[in-house]
Amino acid sequence: MNILLLGYGKMGKAIEQIALERGHHIAGKIDINNLSELEVLPAESVDVAIEFSAPEAAYANIKLCLEKGWPVVSGTTGWLDFKGEIEGLTSEKGGAFFYASNYSIGVNLFFRLNRTLARLMKNQPYAVSMKEIHHIHKVDAPSGTAITLAEGVRLENSEIQGWSLLPEQKENHVPILAERDGEVPGTHIVTYQSEVDTLEISHTAHSRQGFALGAVVAAEWLRGKQGVFGMDDLLGNTI
Numbered sequence: 563m564n565i566l567l568l569g570y571g572k573m574g575k576a577i578e579q580i581a582l583e584r585g586h587h588i589a590g591k592i593d594i595n596n597l598s599e600l601e602v603l604p605a606e607s608v609d610v611a612i613e614f615s616a617p618e619a620a621y622a623n624i625k626l627c628l629e630k631g632w633p634v635v636s637g638t639t640g641w642l643d644f645k646g647e648i649e650g651l652t653s654e655k656g657g658a659f660f661y662a663s664n665y666s667i668g669v670n671l672f673f674r675l676n677r678t679l680a681r682l683m684k685n686q687p688y689a690v691s692m693k694e695i696h697h698i699h700k701v702d703a704p705s706g707t708a709i710t711l712a713e714g715v716r717l718e719n720s721e722i723q724g725w726s727l728l729p730e731q732k733e734n735h736v737p738i739l740a741e742r743d744g745e746v747p748g749t750h751i752v753t754y755q756s757e758v759d760t761l762e763i764s765h766t767a768h769s770r771q772g773f774a775l776g777a778v779v780a781a782e783w784l785r786g787k788q789g790v791f792g793m794d795d796l797l798g799n800t801i
C-alpha cells in the first residue's frame with residue numbers, strides 16, 4: 563500500500579519503520595514544515611493516510627484527507643471535541659475514518675479488563691482513580707488512553723459521570739493524575755481503594771512499537787472499507 567504519513571515525529575517515524583518492514587511504500591511524510599505538499603499530492607498516489615500529529619492540527623489534517631478521498635487512520639489525542647464533525651464529513655463524503663486513542667493490543671486488552679473490573683466494582687465500597695505517566699514532550703493531559711479508561715468506567719457504573727484532571731476534583735468523576743517524567747512511552751494505572759485494601763491494574767508500554775504496529779494493521783484493514791471504525795471493529799472477539 564502507498565501510505566501517507568501525516569505527522570512525522572516520534573510516532574510517524576516508528577510507523578514508517580514498521581510499514582516498510584511489512585512491505586508498504588511511503589507516499590509522503592508531512593509535518594508542520596511541508597504542509598503545503600499535502601494539497602498538491604495527486605489523490606491516486608495515496609491508498610491510506612496515517613495521522614499522528616498534534617491536537618491543534620488533527621482536525622484540519624483529517625478533513626483534508628477525507629476531501630481528497632483518502633481513508634484516514636488517526637491516533638492523535640486531545641482534539642476529540644471535533645470528532646463528531648469528522649464522522650459527519652466521513653459519511654457525507656462516503657469516506658473511511660479509523661480512530662483509536664491507543665493502537666496497542668496490550669492496551670486494548672487492558673480496556674476490556676478495565677470494563678470488567680468496573681462492572682465487578684459497581685456495588686463495592688471502593689473509590690476509583692487513575693494515573694497516567696508519559697514523557698515530558700507530551701502536550702495534552704490527561705492522555706487519550708486515560709480518557710478512554712475513564713469512559714469505560716462511566717459506561718459500567720451509572721454513578722460515575724465523567725473524569726477530572728487532578729488537582730481539580732469533581733464529585734462522581736474519576737480523578738486522573740497526569741505525571742510527566744523523562745522519556746516514558748506510556749503507563750496507565752487504574753486504582754480501586756477501600757478503607758482496608760487497594761486493588762490496582764496497570765499497563766506499561768516499553769516502547770512505541772505496539773502503538774505503531776497497531777496503526778499499520780488498522781491501515782491495512784481499512785483499505786476498501788467505508789465508514790467510521792475503531793479498535794473494537796478491527797479486533798472483534800479475537801481478543
Ligand SMILES: NC(=O)C1=CN([C@@H]2O[C@H](COP(=O)(O)OP(=O)(O)OC[C@H]3O[C@@H](n4cnc5c(N)ncnc54)[C@H](OP(=O)(O)O)[C@@H]3O)[C@@H](O)[C@H]2O)C=CC1
Pocket residue numbers: 568569570571572573574592593594595597614615616617618619623636637638639640662663664665666773
Ligand atoms: N493512538 C495511539 O496509539 C498513540 C497516540 N499518540 C498521539 O499521537 C500524537 C503524536 O505523537 P508523537 O509522534 O509522539 O508527537 P511528536 O511531537 O513527536 O510528533 C508530532 C509531529 O506532528 C507534526 N505536526 C505538528 N503540527 C502539524 C500539522 N499541522 N500538520 C502535520 N504535522 C504536524 C510535528 O512537526 P514539528 O516537529 O515540526 O512540530 C511532528 O512531526 C500525539 O497526539 C500523541 O498523543 C502517540 C502514541 C500512540
Ligand SMILES: O=C(O)C1=N[C@H](C(=O)O)C[C@H](O)C1
Pocket residue numbers: 639663664696700704705706707708747748749
Ligand atoms: O503522547 C503519547 O506518547 C501517547 N499518547 C497516547 C495517549 O494520549 O493516550 C497513547 C500513548 O499512551 C502514548
